[in-house]
Amino acid sequence: MARIPQPNRDQLPADLRDAYDQAVATIGGQIQAGPWPVVLNSPELALRRINLADYLRKGTGLPNKILELAILIAVRAMDCQYAWNAHAATARREGLDDAIVDAIRDKTAMPSMPAPEEALVNFGTEFYATHKVSQATFQKALDQFGAQQLVELTSLMGHYAQTSFILNAFGVDAPEQRTEPLLPV
Amino acid sequence: MARIPFVSRDMVPDEFRAAFDEVTAETGGAIINGPGSITLNSPEFARVRGPVTSYLRYQTTFPKRIQELAILTTARAMDCQYIWNAHAPAGRQQGLSDALVDAIRDRRSLPEVTAEESAVIAYGREFFSDHKVSQATFQKALDLFGAQHLVELTALMGHYSQTAFFLNAFEVNLPEQRTEPVLPL
Numbered sequence: 001m002a003r004i005p006q007p008n009r010d011q012l013p014a015d016l017r018d019a020y021d022q023a024v025a026t027i028g029g030q031i032q033a034g035p036w037p038v039v040l041n042s043p044e045l046a047l048r049r050i051n052l053a054d055y056l057r058k059g060t061g062l063p064n065k066i067l068e069l070a071i072l073i074a075v076r077a078m079d080c081q082y083a084w085n086a087h088a089a090t091a092r093r094e095g096l097d098d099a100i101v102d103a104i105r106d107k108t109a110m111p112s113m114p115a116p117e118e119a120l121v122n123f124g125t126e127f128y129a130t131h132k133v134s135q136a137t138f139q140k141a142l143d144q145f146g147a148q149q150l151v152e153l154t155s156l157m158g159h160y161a162q163t164s165f166i167l168n169a170f171g172v173d174a175p176e177q178r179t180e181p182l183l184p185v
Numbered sequence: 186m187a188r189i190p191f192v193s194r195d196m197v198p199d200e201f202r203a204a205f206d207e208v209t210a211e212t213g214g215a216i217i218n219g220p221g222s223i224t225l226n227s228p229e230f231a232r233v234r235g236p237v238t239s240y241l242r243y244q245t246t247f248p249k250r251i252q253e254l255a256i257l258t259t260a261r262a263m264d265c266q267y268i269w270n271a272h273a274p275a276g277r278q279q280g281l282s283d284a285l286v287d288a289i290r291d292r293r294s295l296p297e298v299t300a301e302e303s304a305v306i307a308y309g310r311e312f313f314s315d316h317k318v319s320q321a322t323f324q325k326a327l328d329l330f331g332a333q334h335l336v337e338l339t340a341l342m343g344h345y346s347q348t349a350f351f352l353n354a355f356e357v358n359l360p361e362q363r364t365e366p367v368l369p370l
Binding site: 051078155 | 188189192223224226227229230233234236237240241244245263264265308312316317318320323327332333334335336337339340342343344346347348349350351353354355356
């Protein structure tokens with residue numbers, strides 16, 4: 001149970017009910033878990049944020065394995081148990097090496113990685129550790145992904161850091177039935 | 186000059202030209218500085234992000250002074266010179282005291298502030314330093330702002346931490362004409 005209940009449609013201000021209905025329809029019905037029950041307390045924000053998340057998750061043409069890696073980097077940096085539990089499993093299914101997932105989780109030395117994974121891990125972890133990115137790391141990531149996809153990966157990490165803020169601040173915990181070990185925090 | 190050149194229309198693949206045109210309609214076909222100059226490398230992402238930004242900044246009924254304080258708290262936590270320089274004057278204009286703005290910038294102890302200001306600062310600082318928010322801090326913010334506005338405040342800080350990632354990683358330069366001292370790093 002999060003720190004606030006999910007909103008009751010009929011108690012929302014009348015001018016936000018349309019946005020609420022559209023948002024619920026777009027996410028595929030009433031979702032009881034994760035960030036949406038919290039975000040739906042601001043229905044218009046929820047609706048706009050869904051469009052943004054949809055593009056980053058489905059519209060960029062980046063391989064799912066790389067998208068999931070970006071998500072894991074951000075949620076590990078933000079210590080978000082809920083998003084970690086949801087996405088570590090997805091990342092493994094998408095073919096991300098177990099050794100990479102486990103090393104990110106445990107903050108141990110990274111195994112040898114393919115060039116795209118290595119470029120992304122260095123880019124994301126440098127930013128979250130120091131709030132900047134060295135020229136060498138930036139250049140490798142740019143050469144690997146190009147400007148458009150590097151912007152999209154940056155955005156995706158930023159988006160999941162925001163999601164982590166929402167989940168952690170509003171006390172959305174990982175479910176009791178988990179397939180993944182918790183993040184050591 | 187950032188680490189990548191700004192995007193001109195002829196650089197954009199045909200499939201993204203409509204999105205490019207929509208995003209740049211207000212600025213006459215180019216965005217040469219600030220976060221928009223980076224996000225425009227993914228025109229479709231820029232197109233879906235715009236409505237989130239405009240909701241969080243202009244359509245929410247959240248008080249402007251608190252909004253600017255949330256942005257400044259985020260810019261300081263993420264060491265983002267560009268956002269700080271843009272929003273410190275806006276925060277002062279909206280009625281944040283100079284002593285408060287300067288203390289956040291220099292990480293000194295805060296002057297006396299209102300209950301709302303204190304709640305926002307504590308909420309943002311706890312999340313950015315610990316990645317969680319204590320029950321007491323959460324409850325104070327919830328009591329003062331209500332669920333809808335607290336969700337929006339959280340999303341706003343997350344949104345600006347994403348913006349800080351673009352600006353710092355892609356090294357978007359500060360304008361030459363500045364009225365604000367830079368953040369001590």
